Amino acid sequence: MKKPIAIQGIKGSFHHLVVQNYFNTDSEVLECMSFDDVVNSLLEKQTDEVVMALENSIAGSIIPNYALIDSHNLSIVGEHYLEIEHCLMALENQTILDIKEVHSHPMALLQCKLFFKAYPHIKLVEAKDTADVAKQISEQNIKGVAAIASKNASELYNLNLLAESIQTIKHNETRFVIVKRNNDEKNIEAINKVSLKFELDHKRGSLATVLNVLSDCKLNLTKIQSLPKIETPWKYAFFVDVTFDAYKDFEKAKSIMSLMAENFKILGEYKNARR
Amino acid sequence: MKKPIAIQGIKGSFHHLVVQNYFNTDSEVLECMSFDDVVNSLLEKQTDEVVMALENSIAGSIIPNYALIDSHNLSIVGEHYLEIEHCLMALENQTILDIKEVHSHPMALLQCKLFFKAYPHIKLVEAKDTADVAKQISEQNIKGVAAIASKNASELYNLNLLAESIQTIKHNETRFVIVKRNNDEKNIEAINKVSLKFELDHKRGSLATVLNVLSDCKLNLTKIQSLPKIETPWKYAFFVDVTFDAYKDFEKAKSIMSLMAENFKILGEYKNARR
Incomplete structure (x- = not known):
C-alpha cells in the first residue's frame, strides 16, 4: 500500500495544494506541524515522500530547509512552483467589522501586514499553520476570528471569503521540492x-x-x-x-x-x- | 546639528545596539516601526544615516531590504556584525509560571519556538517590535505578559530576566548595514x-x-x-x-x-x- 505524503501543515495548506497538483487530487497526506516532523516521518519510514517549501520569490531561500535536506542526506526528486495567494476567511454572516483577531502563520501575517493597516481594531495573533486556523474556526464555530489561508482552505472548511489576494506583494511564487530518503529509483x-x-x-x-x-x-x-x-x-x-x-x-x-x-x-x- | 540615525524598532532593539556599537553609545536615534519608514526618513531628509539588517546566519539574505536599497538608489556606507541573543523578560516578582502570553516580533517568536514547547500554557502573540513590548510592560505595569528582546532592553526598561539566550540556534549572527542617500563623502x-x-x-x-x-x-x-x-x-x-x-x-x-x-x-x- 502506498504510504501518505508528509506535508507541513494540514489539508488546505499550500503544501497540500502542491501534493494535489504534483501527485493527485486524492493523494493521502500526513499532516505535520513542523518541517522537522516532516523530515522525521521520512527518516522513521512513516512516509516515503514529503513536500517542503525551499525558496520564495520575496524572501529568497529557506535556508533551514536546505539544512534539513543536507544534514540528513535526503534527496530532492522533484520540484513544483506555486503562486501563493492569501485569502481572509471567517464564518458565514461575519463581516470584517465583526473580526477582532486574525490568527495565522507568522510568515502569512508578515506578508499581509499592509492590508490590516486599514483595520486597526484587528489584533494579529501567531498560529502554527494557516489552514489549521480555518479548520478550528469552522469546527468550533468561532466568531470574531478570521484566518489567512488559501482559497482551497475556505472551500474545504466551509468558510466565507472576506477578501482575496491580500498579500502586499502580489507576485509571490514559492518553489517546493519533493524529497525522498534517497534517489535510487531515478529515471536518467x-x-x-x-x-x-x-x-x-x-x-x-x-x-x-x-x-x-x-x-x-x-x-x-x-x-x-x-x-x-x-x-x-x-x-x-x-x-x-x-x-x-x-x-x-x-x-x-x-x-x-x-x-x-x-x-x-x-x-x-x-x-x-x-x- | 547632527540628525538622528533611523532604526527599525525602538531604543533597546538590536538595531539600536548596532547604532551604539558602530557610532556612539549616546547617538540619537529616530525610532521607526518598519523598514519602509526607515528608508522614508532618509528620502525625506529627516535623517542622513540609517541602520538596516541585511542578512542573517540562519535565515540568509533579507531580500526585501536589498530591494529597498536598490530601488531607491541608496548607498551602503558601512557594515556591522552582531550576535543576536534573545532574552525573556517580565516585571519584577513575576516567574515564568505567572506568564500567560509572550509578545514579540514574529521572527523572534519563530527563533525561540522550541524554548516554549516546555511551557504549553504560554500563548505566543505577534507584536511589531521586540523592544516595544518590553517598554509597554514596564510603562503600563502589565502582569502576566513577557517580552522576548535584547538584554539591553531589559536594562533600559527595568525588567527582570526570566531566561537568557533562548533562541533555538545559539549562533545567530546578523549583518547590519549603515545606509545613506549617497556615498559622496567616501574615503577611498x-x-x-x-x-x-x-x-x-x-x-x-x-x-x-x-x-x-x-x-x-x-x-x-x-x-x-x-x-x-x-x-x-x-x-x-x-x-x-x-x-x-x-x-x-x-x-x-x-x-x-x-x-x-x-x-x-x-x-x-x-x-x-x-x-
Whole structure:
C-alpha cells in the first residue's frame, strides 16, 4: 500500500495544494506541524515522500530547509512552483467589522501586514499553520476570528471569503521540492536539473574556476547562493542548481567537481519544472 | 546639528545596539516601526544615516531590504556584525509560571519556538517590535505578559530576566548595514569592500565569465546570491560582495564589469567589518 505524503501543515495548506497538483487530487497526506516532523516521518519510514517549501520569490531561500535536506542526506526528486495567494476567511454572516483577531502563520501575517493597516481594531495573533486556523474556526464555530489561508482552505472548511489576494506583494511564487530518503529509483532519461552543494576556501577565483567547469560541461546555472560556514571562518558553502540537456554532460562535470571542490554533494537529480 | 540615525524598532532593539556599537553609545536615534519608514526618513531628509539588517546566519539574505536599497538608489556606507541573543523578560516578582502570553516580533517568536514547547500554557502573540513590548510592560505595569528582546532592553526598561539566550540556534549572527542617500563623502583609503548588483541572461557561462574578471582583478568574493527577475523569465539579478586590498583593482574591475553585465550597479563602498 502506498504510504501518505508528509506535508507541513494540514489539508488546505499550500503544501497540500502542491501534493494535489504534483501527485493527485486524492493523494493521502500526513499532516505535520513542523518541517522537522516532516523530515522525521521520512527518516522513521512513516512516509516515503514529503513536500517542503525551499525558496520564495520575496524572501529568497529557506535556508533551514536546505539544512534539513543536507544534514540528513535526503534527496530532492522533484520540484513544483506555486503562486501563493492569501485569502481572509471567517464564518458565514461575519463581516470584517465583526473580526477582532486574525490568527495565522507568522510568515502569512508578515506578508499581509499592509492590508490590516486599514483595520486597526484587528489584533494579529501567531498560529502554527494557516489552514489549521480555518479548520478550528469552522469546527468550533468561532466568531470574531478570521484566518489567512488559501482559497482551497475556505472551500474545504466551509468558510466565507472576506477578501482575496491580500498579500502586499502580489507576485509571490514559492518553489517546493519533493524529497525522498534517497534517489535510487531515478529515471536518467527524465533528469535535466540537479541541485548541488560544495565548499570552497576563501581563495581568489575559486568559485570562478568551478563555474568555468560547469560552463565547459554545458550546464546552465539557475540558482547560486553562498553561505558562510559559521564554525569555519573564510570557508564558504555554495548551493547551486544547474539544468542541462544531456545527463552525460552532468556526469562529466560531476567527476571533475568531486575532485575540485570540498565536500561535493548532490542534493537531488530531477526534472526541471520550468518549461 | 547632527540628525538622528533611523532604526527599525525602538531604543533597546538590536538595531539600536548596532547604532551604539558602530557610532556612539549616546547617538540619537529616530525610532521607526518598519523598514519602509526607515528608508522614508532618509528620502525625506529627516535623517542622513540609517541602520538596516541585511542578512542573517540562519535565515540568509533579507531580500526585501536589498530591494529597498536598490530601488531607491541608496548607498551602503558601512557594515556591522552582531550576535543576536534573545532574552525573556517580565516585571519584577513575576516567574515564568505567572506568564500567560509572550509578545514579540514574529521572527523572534519563530527563533525561540522550541524554548516554549516546555511551557504549553504560554500563548505566543505577534507584536511589531521586540523592544516595544518590553517598554509597554514596564510603562503600563502589565502582569502576566513577557517580552522576548535584547538584554539591553531589559536594562533600559527595568525588567527582570526570566531566561537568557533562548533562541533555538545559539549562533545567530546578523549583518547590519549603515545606509545613506549617497556615498559622496567616501574615503577611498578606507574602502576595501564593495556590494554590487548586476543582471545576466540565462546563457551558459555568463556568470563564470564575470567572476573570472573579478578574480583577474584580484577581488575576493565574500557573498553571492542569484535572484530570478520575476517579470523577465531567464533573466537573473546577482547580488555580490567583494573585498580587495587596493581600490585601483576594484576600479579596473568596475570599468570592465559595466561593459560586460547589464544594469551594473554599486550598492555600496565601505570598510570590511571582518578583521
